[in-house]
Every structure is written in structure tokens, then in C-alpha cells.
Amino acid sequence: ILDVKGTRLATSEKVYNLVIDAKVMNYKSQYLEPTLKALGENFDLDMGEVREHVTKNKSSSWYVPLRQLTYEEISGFQEAQSADSNIQGVWFEEEYRRIYPYNSLAADVIGFSGRDNVGKYGLEEYYNDILNGIDGREYGYLNDDLNLERTVKSAVDGYDLHTTIDANLQMIVEKYLKQYDDEQKDSFTSGNGAENTGCVMMNVNTGEVLAMASYPPYDLNDVRNTDSLLGTRLLEEVTNAAGYTEIRKTDTIITQEVVNGLSEEQLYVNLNYLWQNYCITGTYEPGSTAKPFTVAAALEDGVIAPDLNLECNGVMEIGDYDIKCHNGPEGWLTLEQAVANSCNVSMMKIAQALGKDEFCEFQQIFNIGLKTNIDLAGEARTASLVYVADNMGPTDLATNSFGQNFNVTMIEMITGFCSLINGGNYYTPRVASRITTADGATIENIEPRLLKQTISNSTSETIREFCNTVVSGENGTGHTARPAGYMIGGKTGTAETLPRGNNEYVVSFLGYAPADDPQVVIYVVVDRPNVIFQDDAKHATRIVKKILTEVLPYLNIFMTEELSDKEREELEQLQIQ
Numbered sequence: 001i002l003d004v005k006g007t008r009l010a011t012s013e014k015v016y017n018l019v020i021d022a023k024v025m026n027y028k029s030q031y032l033e034p035t036l037k038a039l040g041e042n043f044d045l046d047m048g049e050v051r052e053h054v055t056k057n058k059s060s061s062w063y064v065p066l067r068q069l070t071y072e073e074i075s076g077f078q079e080a081q082s083a084d085s086n087i088q089g090v091w092f093e094e095e096y097r098r099i100y101p102y103n104s105l106a107a108d109v110i111g112f113s114g115r116d117n118v119g120k121y122g123l124e125e126y127y128n129d130i131l132n133g134i135d136g137r138e139y140g141y142l143n144d145d146l147n148l149e150r151t152v153k154s155a156v157d158g159y160d161l162h163t164t165i166d167a168n169l170q171m172i173v174e175k176y177l178k179q180y181d182d183e184q185k186d187s188f189t190s191g192n193g194a195e196n197t198g199c200v201m202m203n204v205n206t207g208e209v210l211a212m213a214s215y216p217p218y219d220l221n222d223v224r225n226t227d228s229l230l231g232t233r234l235l236e237e238v239t240n241a242a243g244y245t246e247i248r249k250t251d252t253i254i255t256q257e258v259v260n261g262l263s264e265e266q267l268y269v270n271l272n273y274l275w276q277n278y279c280i281t282g283t284y285e286p287g288s289t290a291k292p293f294t295v296a297a298a299l300e301d302g303v304i305a306p307d308l309n310l311e312c313n314g315v316m317e318i319g320d321y322d323i324k325c326h327n328g329p330e331g332w333l334t335l336e337q338a339v340a341n342s343c344n345v346s347m348m349k350i351a352q353a354l355g356k357d358e359f360c361e362f363q364q365i366f367n368i369g370l371k372t373n374i375d376l377a378g379e380a381r382t383a384s385l386v387y388v389a390d391n392m393g394p395t396d397l398a399t400n401s402f403g404q405n406f407n408v409t410m411i412e413m414i415t416g417f418c419s420l421i422n423g424g425n426y427y428t429p430r431v432a433s434r435i436t437t438a439d440g441a442t443i444e445n446i447e448p449r450l451l452k453q454t455i456s457n458s459t460s461e462t463i464r465e466f467c468n469t470v471v472s473g474e475n476g477t478g479h480t481a482r483p484a485g486y487m488i489g490g491k492t493g494t495a496e497t498l499p500r501g502n503n504e505y506v507v508s509f510l511g512y513a514p515a516d517d518p519q520v521v522i523y524v525v526v527d528r529p530n531v532i533f534q535d536d537a538k539h540a541t542r543i544v545k546k547i548l549t550e551v552l553p554y555l556n557i558f559m560t561e562e563l564s565d566k567e568r569e570e571l572e573q574l575q576i577q
Helices: 029-042 047-056 071-083 122-126 167-184 256-260 264-275 287-301 335-340 344-354 356-365 394-401 410-421 457-472 538-554 565-573
Strands: 011-020 063-069 090-099 137-142 148-153 160-163 194-203 209-215 233-239 245-253 309-312 315-318 321-324 331-334 425-427 432-436 442-445 450-453 489-496 505-513 520-529
Touching (some): 011 047, 029 090, 071 090, 167 194, 167 209, 167 538, 287 335, 287 356, 287 410, 321 344, 321 394, 331 335, 344 356, 344 394, 410 505, 489 538, 505 538
Antiparallel strands (some): 011 063, 137 148, 160 432, 233 245, 505 520
């Protein structure tokens, strides 16, 4: 598996299993001692155990005391074997071991391969049949003259998978996710800096994933290492009232002492959660990042116009509920201000004008509630977590309009958002770009797949204007996401988690750069930051700013704004300029 520039992210190397044939070793008396002596001199073996096996099991032809040795580790014994014809009854079975040169880099995307060479999670599982070769075979039979006829079927190498991931961008993303955790770890309560932190970066015009990561990562070369579990919440497997088994989070923070007390089954439950890719499996309420979708649907349906003015009195009574605007009364707002200021009341009024049937139809158009079919194993299906018109009441419509009371995944949101700002083109997100043979011949080019048109180009232009104001506007909620020298657009999100009233929130920023000609989209989600007051999207916007500060120059995207003296000083300190 290679990144977009050919850097190896996963590869296979030949290794050797040490096989001892006691039957051959005991065939002649002069074989035993020289062979045991050579084994003891060249391998880290319990020679008492080896001697006991070969002397007590003289008819045994298969004893494997060591596995997955490198060529360097077996070469000394092979030299001794070549020099002494009495060293007999030892041979080396060849197999392949999966190696990940960058350890935890892009772990969520790559996944890993077990000893059986079967991929688990990520690309390894999704493209298992492509990556895995076919074992060679040697077999024979006795002909009519009782001579052995041998047939050899050569092994076939697996194919190479070229991805859209840029290892340098991936490193930048992972660096700042880790930095956030380092800063927030044990800040308010013991444990990691957040329950989950995720980032996806995508080419806005193709759906190609440039980087994808969540925190904490894990070591692909040592997937059962429990260090990455430390600081996370302990999961337990319970049987619910209906008799079904489900995984629940406890209030226990995993420490080394907790790990030491886990059964093998309990450990696997927690490791399995660690191995999952939060960016495609984690579900949460999107909060205000859903507001551009609500506005786009109403504009496209023609029930509102871009020059609409809306009055916000701070609260709307819908059903038996008083649903408040987080800003309080704001008076009359333009539609652009309603998006920039993230006004809930305005969104509820727009949704009422749109109606539940059209609202739910546009949810489907934007692929909310549907799989994106990204080429990674394990993507969650959220169909049961969104409303359909038949079961949506007035209160549900109101809360859905500003991103509460339905669940999404990160990959759903960023893929749909790309279509909002690229002219309405919904591309199937993808990570693989090309499949080649081991010697470089192309088997398949995986081209961008335009799935559908979600909105018109004119609606898309309007949404971009509004999202630009989120960052540039005087009262815009996203100005802390702007990197020095660039104007960007986007939308903040703050969603209270269930059960309500616990003051726990998922905060996020979904943005693009540059503002006037979007090339890259970035989405950062911080699930329950480890602070006393969680409802602050700056936990996400500040991560976005740091990532884009390095990413945009790397992508050769030129600055769009004059630098202030303060910004120039900041960049000099970062050695960016």
C-alpha cells in the first residue's frame, strides 16, 4: 500500500519459520550433536527443550520452535549447514510478514493484516483480495513406472494499491490531533483530551481523501499493545433487556492497573473499539454544521430566496417545547447573517417553510442516512438514526434543522458538504487511486466517480458566500479557524449529547480553503473535550487553523490575504515563512 507519492505505507517481507525434522536428525548417529550445537549457537532456543523433543519424538518431522525469522537471523545457521554435511534435519519454511514502516501513521485508513495474511479494517480488509497473492504449490504422483512426477504451480504476487493519502499531510494532521490531546489530557477529569477526536481532509472536486485520522491511534506493527488504551473509557459487553449483546462505555478510565485486570474477552472488546476508524464508524449529532444543508435545501426548493430576512426573538414554541436560540434574541437578520451567526430560530423557520417531506427528501439527496460507500471496511450505516417524513413531527423537524436529534458520520458530512460548495457535484469518497502489479504495470485506474447533482451551481455559490461570512463576518462563529494569510469558509458545530442536561457536547468545524476557489475541505470533530465547559467550537477551529497553516503552503496554495505584523511573527515562530 503506497501513498500518493509512492511512499510505502504497508509492505510484505519474506520471513522464515524454523522447522526441525527429528526423523531426519536421528537417521544417522553423527547428525544429532552437530545439528543441536549449530542450533544453539545461532538461535535463541531452549536447547534442553529442543533436545528432549528430538530424542523423545524420533518419528516427528514437524516441530517449529521459532517463527517469522528474518534472513539475517537464519543466515548464520545456513552457513554452518553448508560447511558441515552432518547438520541435518533442519529447514526453513518461507512465509510473508506484513510490515508498516511508519508504525501508527494512517492506522485508521490502512488497517492491518493478521498472521494468516487476512486483512482487518481499513484498506487491508477492503482490498484484501487485491493485495493478497496466491500461494505456490508443489505436488506429485507416481506414474505407471512408479516414478514420481512433480508439478509446480508458481506463486502469484498480490497487486500494489496506490492511494490518495499524502503521508506528509497525514503526519501534519496526526501531529495536531496529538498536540490537542497532550494539551487537554487530564485537564478537567482524568483521561484523554476528548472522548474522540477526528479529522478528514478531502479534495473538494474529486472526493479523494488526502488525510484521515482519529485519536488515539495504534501501532500497526503491534496492534495488541495496550498503551493506546490508557486514558480511554473502559468498554464492557452487556446483555440488554431484549437479550441482545451490546457494548457500553463505563465511567472507568483505563489505567495500566485496569488493563492488568482485564480478561482476554474484555481486552478484545476494548482493542476492537480502538482499531475502528472513528471517521467512518463513529456516529454523533452534527450540530450547526447541518445548517448550510438546511439553507441549501430551501434555496434549491425555491421556498426562500437569498435576500430573505428573518426575525429572531430568541425562542420558538413548537409542539410542547420552547426551543431557544443559543444567541438569544437577535432581531432581524439577513439569511447570510443567520448562517454566519448560527441562528437556530432562523433555521427552524426555514425548515417550516420547506416542510418535512422536502426536508427528508433533501437529507437523502445529500446522502444523510446512507452509506457513502467509501473504500474502507467498516463504514457505519445511519439509516436508523435519521428521520423519514412518516415519523417526523414538528419538533423533530425543528431540531433537525439545526443539526440535533439525528446522527451522522464524519465521512457522510464532509462528502455532502463538498457538494454544497463545489457546484453541487456529489463524488463517492475514495482512498484508492490505482492498482498495479509488483513491477509497476497498471491493472486499474480508479477514477473519481460523480454520483449525483445535489444542488444547482447558483445555490452552491450562495452557500459559499454565506460560509465565507462564518469566518470573515464580524459576528461569524468560525473566525478562529482562519490561518494567517488565507481566507477560508466553513461552519462551526456544537451539539449537546444524550442524555440532554449533562452539559456534554460534540464540537466541530467543517471548512474549505481558499474561500474564493475551494480546493481542499477539512472537517475536525472533537467529541466531549476534557474541559469544564465543552460547548465551544474553538476546540475544533483551533486545530483546523494549525493544520491549514502547514497544509496550504505544502499544497502550493498561495496566500490570499495580507499578513498582519502579528501573523507574520506567528509564522516566523513556526518557521513557516
